[in-house]
Amino acid sequence: MFTFGATEGAQELVKKSDYERLINEFGAKSIDDEIISSFRKPHKFLLMKLFYAHRDLDLYLKERLNGRPVSIVSGRGPSNYMHIGHLVIFEFVKWLQDELDAEVYIPLSDDEKYVFGKVKSLDQAYTYAVDNALDLIALGFKEGKTFFFVSTRLSEIYELSVTLSRYLTFNTVRATFGLEGEGVNSGVVFYAAVQAAHILLPTAKKGLFVLVPIAMDQDPYMRLTRDIAVKAGFKKPAAVYSKYISGLTREPMSASKPETSVFLIDSEEDVRKKIWTAFTGGRPTVEEQRKFGGNPDICVVYEWLKVFIFKDLKTMDEHARKCRSGELLCGECKRMLADGLIKKLAEHKARKKQALKVIDRFFLHEIEIPEEIIKLLE
């Protein structure tokens, strides 16, 4: 529920109009051309406005421009194997790391998933945490500048959470997280402070300015953490907000609905089948498609091509033009997407195997690799 990134379920509540409300009502700012052009080679996610809003990103970039080191915190709640949608924020984080030479902290919140009842035990969450970390290391994060930790295993986290908890009342937690009644367990109440500790760790430890790339519906927790930071005498963390990517069925992507997304452990056959039944903006017949063209604006296959396959805006626009003109049939797009994803997953799996050899160098504490994770990669 609180984890940064493409959180299960949360996005069901997000409407397109909410994207604007974050800016118009809640005081976030648009990522404008000035910010975009301050990067050497802006990421396509910025150009296509997938990351579209921010808080204090301008101040953060100024800090970096003035030669001071900065950091990025981007968490993952380990309650499942990851799907391709989960990688989006982390691909962006990896690009930011290269661009800003930033330290990246990746908390794996086993505590969160357990207190919210998303896993049976902390051990179960731990297994997913190691698996998920391998997936993330496979994205190419820099060794020595990227620090993973399982939340219950780094004693600094509990210590900092306790320090912050004094600035966070039960009432505030309840209001922010929309908890129902008081039957909520004590771990859930405290987790709000733990999440703040995840974000503020680089500031508390090294005085670094923190940036949190995050899905836009997670802003209430971000605002809460920024309030706590001020009360506790820390620099307020900056945030950059992403929109959501549609699931294949047009529902939100969800680990509990396998048909909505492509999992990193899916077989070639799984991928083809899922993409084949994906929602498109096509016409009922080939004839109509040739005559009237498709509608890329509502097409999930096109959306996925943009996010996962195409490298630049020119390719995206050209593809949309061809769709609208009737040059492309949905089958061609689906094949293109399936082929691209299968290649991507195969490359990913190879890098994930390599990650197994270096994973311990990326952790702030000792780790053991669960047997089932090793088997999964054989």
Add this chain to the structure above:
Amino acid sequence: MFTFGATEGAQELVKKSDYERLINEFGAKSIDDEIISSFRKPHKFLLMKLFYAHRDLDLYLKERLNGRPVSIVSGRGPSNYMHIGHLVIFEFVKWLQDELDAEVYIPLSDDEKYVFGKVKSLDQAYTYAVDNALDLIALGFKEGKTFFFVSTRLSEIYELSVTLSRYLTFNTVRATFGLEGEGVNSGVVFYAAVQAAHILLPTAKKGLFVLVPIAMDQDPYMRLTRDIAVKAGFKKPAAVYSKYISGLTREPMSASKPETSVFLIDSEEDVRKKIWTAFTGGRPTVEEQRKFGGNPDICVVYEWLKVFIFKDLKTMDEHARKCRSGELLCGECKRMLADGLIKKLAEHKARKKQALKVIDRFFLHEIEIPEEIIKLLE
């Protein structure tokens, strides 16, 4: 507020009749002759009924009798230098350790004292934690069988607290701890789970049956922890309950009221002054005292002589007889108590200095000795 032992303030609410209610209304049992006689040489605190009630102590002793190892958990909330009243429970624990060859765990709850606002920072609590640990090691706990830890510094504690937190709702915490409203901070809410983790650590880690020696007014937290243990599938911890010892002024002993107790760092002069003004059961004049005798039943000096100085019941009874008969004058008793305490404190201080050399062998994590603690012992 939650710490086991002679907790500041809490005992203000305790009336003599509450001692009986623990048994008659709340289902604790008296420590009867059968239990007392099962010890080789029962401690005077048992014989004088200072420890007077229990839960499952009979089962616990049976477990030990059947040759299975057992453990004792006795915590300390490090928000001050300790006074002599704080040592009572730990002297009893040390005796139990020798009697039962038990492992003893001593959590130092810096988190508790911080979230309840009794210290300014975790660092401040840490300094007291090290000082207090030295005082406790000075009592003669066995190296290799006695394990201290500062709560925020042992990552197993946060992990176990999270596991237990799922069995503990905000409502239960509020009812048990009598929290006012919902303005309570999130650290306080979670601390209930942390305290349960302190108690259940030896069970979770090694499957050991745990005994908690505790002041009787702490029973609500004990009942809560026993409930959580059952829900989480752990063996319910046993408890043994003590009455309170009066402060010198008849108020409860309190670190914030120095005149109520003798601190372990008090000078000889401090001690003599405090004892000289202590409340007694004596008569207004020497003549009346000789004629009518004093009343040891209400005399704090006599109570302290029993707890801190006299070795056996025979000495206690003989002293009371002499007081009642008018043989003793209050001045004599006060001198006897002051001399005894001064000797005790001097011996204690010497052992505390020795403890400085071995303290790291008693901790479950690395520790640093704050400069001011070293200075205090010079």
